Amino acid sequence: xxxxxxxxxxxxxxxxxxxxxxxxxxxxxxxxxxxxxxxxxxxxxxxxxxxxxxxxxxxxxxxxxxxxxxxxxxxxxxxxxxxxxxxxxxxxxxxxxxxxxxxxxxxxxxxxxxxxxxxxxxx
Numbered sequence: 001x002x003x004x005x006x007x008x009x010x011x012x013x014x015x016x017x018x019x020x021x022x023x024x025x026x027x028x029x030x031x032x033x034x035x036x037x038x039x040x041x042x043x044x045x046x047x048x049x050x051x052x053x054x055x056x057x058x059x060x061x062x063x064x065x066x067x068x069x070x071x072x073x074x075x076x077x078x079x080x081x082x083x084x085x086x087x088x089x090x091x092x093x094x095x096x097x098x099x100x101x102x103x104x105x106x107x108x109x110x111x112x113x114x115x116x117x118x119x120x121x122x123x
Contacts (some may be wrong), residue, residue: 069117077110
């Protein structure tokens with residue numbers, strides 16, 4: 001994650017700027033479109049993302065000072081379902097039945113999963 005040295009946004013003009021650390025010496029473009037990454041590069045990307053997610057898992061700042069929880073009936077679940085259906089159609093039988101079932105269950109339970117982070121208080 002690059003260090004942020006300065007970040008400014010002017011609400012009146014919508015002008016903004018970010019001054020971030022130069023990562024040229026430690027980061028690079030893995031490949032150029034349309035060439036895919038190599039398997040070791042892909043595995044490193046997935047491992048880094050997993051470490052990031054694990055570090056924030058159940059962090060009390062989530063939904064307060066880091067991001068916001070989706071409302072239980074946010075249309076994102078429907079959009080995800082539509083995107084997944086297109087993806088599944090495109091890859092056909094190359095998507096294992098067990099994997100397809102996991103995503104279908106996620107779609108089915110999406111609204112309930114979104115609701116679990118919302119507290120409801122009586123007024």
